[in-house]
Amino acid sequence: MRFLQIVGAGVCALLITACGGGGGNPGSSGGNGSQPAGTLNLQVVSGVAGTQTFSITASEKTAKAKIVLKDKGGAPVKNTIVTFSETGGGLLKFSPDSKTALTNTNGEAEIDIEPVSTTSIGATSVSATAQVSSEAVTGVQNLAVTSAVVIGVNPQLVASALNFISVDPSDKSIVIAGSGGNGRSESAILRFRVVDKDGNPVKDVLVDFAAVPTTAVTLNVPSAKSNADGIVATSVSSKSTPTAVIIRATVNSRDIVSQSDQLTVTTGVAVPRGFDLSASKFNLNNDISGDNSIIRIGIIDANGNPVSDGVPVIATVDFGRVGTSGRGGCTTVNGLCTVEYQVQNPRPTDGQAVNVTVSTQVGNGVQISDTIRLSSTSVGNVDFYDATGAAVSTIALTASDLDPKCKATLRGQIGTPAGMPAPVGTNVELKSSSDIVVSSVTSGNPTLDSRSLTRTPVTLQFELKDAVVSGRATIDFKFTAGTTVGSNVKTITFPACTPV
The missing domain is CATH 2.60.40.10 (Immunoglobulins)
Structure with a gap:
């Protein structure tokens, strides 16, 4: 345990005007060379070992303000009320709420203190006052409240709840391994927040993660510590099977558990058997420039699911024109896209079909293509x-x-x-x-x-x-x-x- 020790004489050395311009005695109510009525030593005890400290963390739950009161002869002063207070910052709260304690036979008294919240960070002062021989004896000590977890304080014990925050991608869906690309992610990042009993974030809490079911995805970060905002994150990567998965988060060595929203793994790469072409019209009029047919392209993966949005498709033709000047093909939305074929020069002669060839590239370098045949004849x-x-x-x-x-x-x-x-x-x-x-x-x-x-x-x-x-x-x-x-x-x- 660490102690924050405040001695009356030391305080007067720092606060000259409060002790009569430097000529007074520590622990007395006045100066001019008079002897003080007694001394009040103030300590802040933090942690189990009672280590003296001049700072506590914003997540501190085990700190105590402790005094030893003695008369001017050095004898303990018992059964005396000591009043504790904060003289700056408004960062602390005391327990009991009366902020008072009674000295025992050894002249000792103590009170619990803790930061108001985990965001109560800054400088403040703790003071204690008691009456000895009808005179006020006071001890004051500056105190820092920091966001860092100090040695001896276990942040695992501060954690009270674990909340799921978000998943990226925001649509809670990733694609099957090997089918990623622009706008298609094969991994997801899931974030949780560790908070104390007041809902404030807690730093440096170790959190363990698990996938349910365990074989659904690859868990890239099995455990991690929360940052200053209490946020802890893990990531997962898809495998080759479409599935739904939940990520469980548990505060290490604590019965504090949370889980993510359901994450889906779906939409793999295009497969040849799932590449479908159709036309709004098959027999066009060779005599009308601009006579058109809309070519529908449907693409699914090996599981029959539409491929992810944004799969590029290229279309070429041996007669007439296809696509637009901005794009010679199209990109899929929900596994579908369309291109327009129009009649124009060069035109086929009688007996020649119009071959519209459509292709796409899958992640392993294999090209999938198919051709739909149209006719363009003259009346x-x-x-x-x-x-x-x-x-x-x-x-x-x-x-x-x-x-x-x-x-x-x-x-x-x-x-x-x-x-x-x-x-x-x-x-x-x-x-x-x-x-x-x-x-x-x-x-x-x-x-x-x-x-x-x-x-x-x-x-x-x-x-x-x-x-x-x-x-x-x-x-x-x-x-x-x-x-x-x-x-x-x-x-x-x-x-x-x-x-x-």
Whole structure:
């Protein structure tokens, strides 16, 4: 235990005006050479060993102000009330609240003192006053209250509670090991604060940490000491498995425990099987510059979770344009992003697909890529082909093709000579040169958008009206896509037919 010792004579040497200008005697009420009524020695005892000290810490809980009172002959003065006080700073509190104690047979009296809070830091004075032979005898000592934990004071005993403060990243989520990057952290820092019974921070308290479950993450800092603000921190790093984890903090050798909010470990690196491309439109109009399709890119990790935000994706194309001038691709948000493809020069010729290739790089240096194929065709190249895909110049109806109502159904294909589809939304209209033949499209009109870059199946119907004799006519196949129109004329021959 350490002692802060204050002797009346020493005080008068420091406080000359309080002792009659230096000519008075310590421990007396006046000067002019008169003998003091007695002496009052004041000590501050700190810690178990009673070590004398001239400073205590702001977290001190074991300090006592102790006096020894003697008369002028050196004999102990018993059963005398001693009044203790602080004469500066307002940094201390006394117990009991009366700030008084009664001397025992040895002339001793003591009182507990402690800082008002752990932030009560600075200089102050402790004084004690007693009446000896009707005269006041006083001892005064300057005292420092510091934030440092001094030898002999165990900060572990000062700690009263442990509070979870924060986690960084603030969204309480880290990514699977190996999938970190810009905006994606594989580690987290968790902070706790050690406080005393009044809620004030305590420095140099040893805190132990543990992960629950223990194998969920790598615990980088198993134990640490609190700083001057009572803050103690640990960090964890993710492993290869998505999970949820809680970090427990325990004041070493004390039954004081706290825990963090739940921290999630998720969203690993992209995997090839989780790389998905789709388009808002597959068959574009080669005659319209700016005709567009939105390419959706979806990326997940091996566990089926969307990859972290900010994964860069690059898009390239062999015909037309893709992306923007600021970015040739996109960056993911919730595992998704989009790029826009537009028709422009260079354009594909008939039979050439538009290949939009999308790729991203994963942490191990492996590139993941996929290609989505679009078509860009001109209405001027669109024509009608039979069910086998052969070109048709003449449609020959026979009696066996007609039903009792003189109607015939013909299945075929709409597309280009090289087997590509018509632009999506192409409208097919049939116009006969004869009132005898009524023709129409019963399915495949307008042309459907298909991911398969092939001609579109179509079903045509022909009905003969008053075909008393066989004959021939022409059928104009009109193809319209937006403002673009294409046309092909076919000859149709038919037998005589009377509806039943």
